[in-house]
Amino acid sequence: MYVDGKRIQLRRRPPHATVSIITHRQEFVKMDEYLESYYAEYAVTFLKPKTLTFEESWQQVLNEMDLQFHKTKRSIYYECMAFGGNSEFWEDMSNEERLQYFKWCYGFAIRYIGYNGTDTNIMFAYVLEKANRHVLEVYYLPITNSLQRKIYSHIRSPSGGYLLAKGLSGNFIYETVHTSQPYLSHYQFWIERGGQTAYSSLQEDFYQQVAENYHVKRGESISPTWYTCNAQKRRYNRYEGDEYDQLYLPDDD
Numbered sequence: 001m002y003v004d005g006k007r008i009q010l011r012r013r014p015p016h017a018t019v020s021i022i023t024h025r026q027e028f029v030k031m032d033e034y035l036e037s038y039y040a041e042y043a044v045t046f047l048k049p050k051t052l053t054f055e056e057s058w059q060q061v062l063n064e065m066d067l068q069f070h071k072t073k074r075s076i077y078y079e080c081m082a083f084g085g086n087s088e089f090w091e092d093m094s095n096e097e098r099l100q101y102f103k104w105c106y107g108f109a110i111r112y113i114g115y116n117g118t119d120t121n122i123m124f125a126y127v128l129e130k131a132n133r134h135v136l137e138v139y140y141l142p143i144t145n146s147l148q149r150k151i152y153s154h155i156r157s158p159s160g161g162y163l164l165a166k167g168l169s170g171n172f173i174y175e176t177v178h179t180s181q182p183y184l185s186h187y188q189f190w191i192e193r194g195g196q197t198a199y200s201s202l203q204e205d206f207y208q209q210v211a212e213n214y215h216v217k218r219g220e221s222i223s224p225t226w227y228t229c230n231a232q233k234r235r236y237n238r239y240e241g242d243e244y245d246q247l248y249l250p251d252d253d
Helices: 028-041 054-064 095-113 186-191 195-211 230-235 244-248
Strands: 018-022 043-048 078-085 122-130 132-139 143-150 152-156 162-166 174-184
Touching: 018 152, 018 195, 028 054, 043 095, 043 132, 054 122, 095 122, 095 132, 095 195, 143 186, 186 195
Parallel strands: none
Antiparallel strands: 018 078, 043 122, 078 132, 122 132, 143 174, 152 162
């Protein structure tokens, strides 16, 4: 509801804590400009300092970790794990309690997206604060020691090359290859964290490890069940073909 252009909340919302993933291609100069504008507008507290430009920070991690990176037009170069919450979540927190909460979140980020449980693949991390808006942004490179490789069949194409192998479902077959030298690979990184259910698993793990300690409410899980991890299915009594799945099913025609 709006009165004289101002939003009026008729009923108090339950407090919510949030985590999200934002993917980026290169966009280095654009991101430096974005951060400079934030520094001018928000109070900034670094949990891992930013001492170089965005591109230099990215290149430093790439070089120090000797990463393999196969660039394409659609390659994801880095990601941001962002933590926040609604105004009701922050209203009873002191500055010290809020900073401690974000330190918990940063610890969760290191465990979840850190390379072998370290911050070596994290470029920098900072807390932005202004009035009722408080956000922790953790910028990192998604790094893995495995890749998926297509398997070829023994059947040749008309041109003479071997065709890709397919399973009984008609989908291409892949094998996982492990290496000692790490890869920068957004796709494989999230395959290892659940694939289609990776985002649901992230939300559930964050809730159980961090947010639940602050007695926050969880919203309904209305993603199709093939995108929903087992823990959320159990908690929300979800099942294949339920009313939420029906909302997302494509039309027959």
